[in-house]
Amino acid sequence: MALRLTVNGQTHSLDIEADTPLLWVLRDELGLPGTKFGCGAGLCGACTVHLNGQPVRSCSTPVEMAAEGEVTTIEGLGRGDRLHALQQAWIDHGVPQCGYCQSGQIMSAAHLLSTNPSPDRDEIVAAMTGNLCRCGTYSRIIAAVESVVAGEKPAQEEA
């Protein structure tokens, strides 16, 4: 079955089973491995992407549900070489440890800020609570999000 899917602004036509999770289409068919597989059941948030502006767990979203839709992944979050403010904050705050969950964390935070540019601490925690981090980077995540909310300048421009 042929599906049309727009990912990070590029439209693709795919011949693939409709029940294939969006995650594996992104990773294996479209070569976008930044979105991670963690649990396959929507429990950990590592696979979070935006579908038509809403955060979804791509591991449990059949690709047919994304057909004709617009998907944004971690690879498409910035503009070209310019990082999203959250990505820069993640770097400045040294958020990642193993880093495996961080694409999903950033995508959840990006959705929060797109709907609520000045969330308070409780709102940040509530929005991020579906994203697990086994290394325990939660404090740095909150600090990074709050720095973007506060409009802090990046500590140092990345080359």
Place this chain on the structure above:
Amino acid sequence: MAMNRRDFLKVGAGASGSLMLSLSLPGCSGLPTGYEEETGEWRPDAWLEITRDDRIYFTLARVEMGQGTYTGLTTLIAEELEVAPEAIEPRFAPVADEYKNPLYKLQLTGGSTSLATSWEPLRIAGASARELLIRAAAGVWRVDAAECSAGEGRIIHPNGLDSMRYGQLVELASKEILRGEVALKPAAEWKYIGKQNRRLDARAKSTGTAVYGIDVSLPDMVYAVITRSPRFGGKVQSFNGDEVRAMTGVLEVMEIDRGVAIVADRYWRARKAQDALKVQWDFSEALGLSTAEVFETYRKAAVEDAGESERSEGDTESVLANADKVVEAEYSQPYLAHATLEPMNATAWYRKDHMEVWAPTQAPDLGRIAVARVTDLAPDEVTINTTFLGGGFGRRLTQDYIEEAAAVAFRMDRPVKVIWSREEDTRHDLYRPAMLHRMKAGLNKGELSGWDHQIVGPQILNWYVRNAGPAQFPWTPRFLYDTLGTVGVWAEGLATPKDISAIEGAIDYPYQVANIDIRHTHIDPGVPITWWRSVGYSHNGFAVETFMDELAHEAGQDPYRFRRRLLEDEPRHREVLDRAARLGGWDTPVPEGRARGIALMRSFGTYVAQVVEAGFENGSIRVYRVAAAVDCGQVVNPAIVVDQIEGGILFGLTAALYGEITLERGEVQQSNFHDYPLLRHYERPEVEVEIVDSNETPTGVGEPGVPPVIPALGNALFALTGRRQRTLPLRAEA
């Protein structure tokens, strides 16, 4: 490290006549060093490569799984080479003798040893390259090398004006000779050690570009999923291979040692085909026990076998017989899964008598043995490419996932990626062993007079030597692999280092008591086990530090001061204990409905004390604050130290609040994050970490944050409720 600096320097003439300087530990793999005319690359040693166009590569022999080697070890090189850490590009090491961890004589990352074992060798490597570059420049300028200096990737002329880039000097530097000891920079001149706070891998990990094992992609790659016995030790009897082989995208269905593999052109097709696979298992040799039986077995063993003496001082038996008061308690801890967020996976490609593997592994040389086991290849015919690891915590020291990928790829003519589901990852882990502790102590007028600790459970060595033995002797023929493993267990403490995995955290009991008796009753129920972040300290810490709290209570003393008085000869222990108490507001009023608990543990050479403030909310345990004081010797990257201690605390809290793997008739009952939960954002306590200033040799921080938080939380709950919990995980209703 007791090694003389000169021992690291091996100088000899290379084939091209250029000088080769090999900084290595005993053993030689013949890694090429020297100058490569065609590419303009200079490899002064096994770790560094500097090119004509000023690129600096550092071969990182300790894998990056979140703990920060990628940044920390690079910082050591950068400091002595006089370049910013950001100017160096780390590369993951291939398997070679030079890259072995000298403490284990294996190329593995674990035991919080990376910084301690790299502290001298890597600074010497950086300083040696710097000195050779200085000599090369001095030769060009015809000045005294001692008058030249290095900075920001250039050698600076004594006149302070002229300079040459490292890249301009690499060819000349490769012909220079280093005699005697190379001088390391004094601490006062450090620019990065103790100051570097940025992580070199943060950008790649914030943009989705860091490559983990699961991200490896190769031409014509296919995917495999493996159905393993639901009970440990079950064997495949039969399966409906023909039916599954006919399904969309399925290329092959094959039996391997560990189960039945389905190979398909797409991952999802392999998974769907797995739903249709029906395997008949032979459980005649499989494990059929339940968790309750494990502990019954332990209790029986504890009575029948007093255990091997691991530490004995004074006459504990008679002191306890004559004590005013004898306190006894039994503690137990369950099996725990690692739950790395990146599930187990490996990619293997068999081509003409050679297997190439890409994998997130903590021990690539053991990975080679795993491949050799299931193919007809020798370890030398196997290449292991290490990727970033999406968490390790000890799980990736065992190479079962590489073994599987190799077994399948050996029978395919294309690269094969094996990916485990979360359910498979939870059910086919090798676990932190379930343990039992029987404690007994005597109190005379409130003074601790004797301490008796019997540890009951398995040790990890028996599970590990299987591949570790052959990895130390890779020329051993395959049919002797298992013999080597058996000899490894037999020679424990002689040829093999003593396995302290069951007793660490108990035998190093730091409190001053004249009569101490610590024994290990070794019993292994057969459930697969391995190292799990902080290993023996994770369970002994809970037993020892909870029992200390019980004794303080029985003696009518404050738990902090009870410990403190017994640490007069242990200044580093006492310092972190005092600091944690202060930071955690031990002597200040605690908010209504909350209480504080304290615990202390030195693990992997690092001292950590913690004060936990906890209570109950909506029928659940709520941890509000954790204050931690840490002494890990010289700090290289303060931010990473804080992160590792805080990460360890959250890892420990996950175990304390939720961690429990149970078995029913040999089958693991948990499967995914709904029934094996991890601590979430909203449960995160406020964590404060204070680091003791120290010039002592650095020790690791990846694990030491974990052990104290579990007893500290339990002790806080006791202070609040008066009910003592001696079994993990802790319960709100207990």
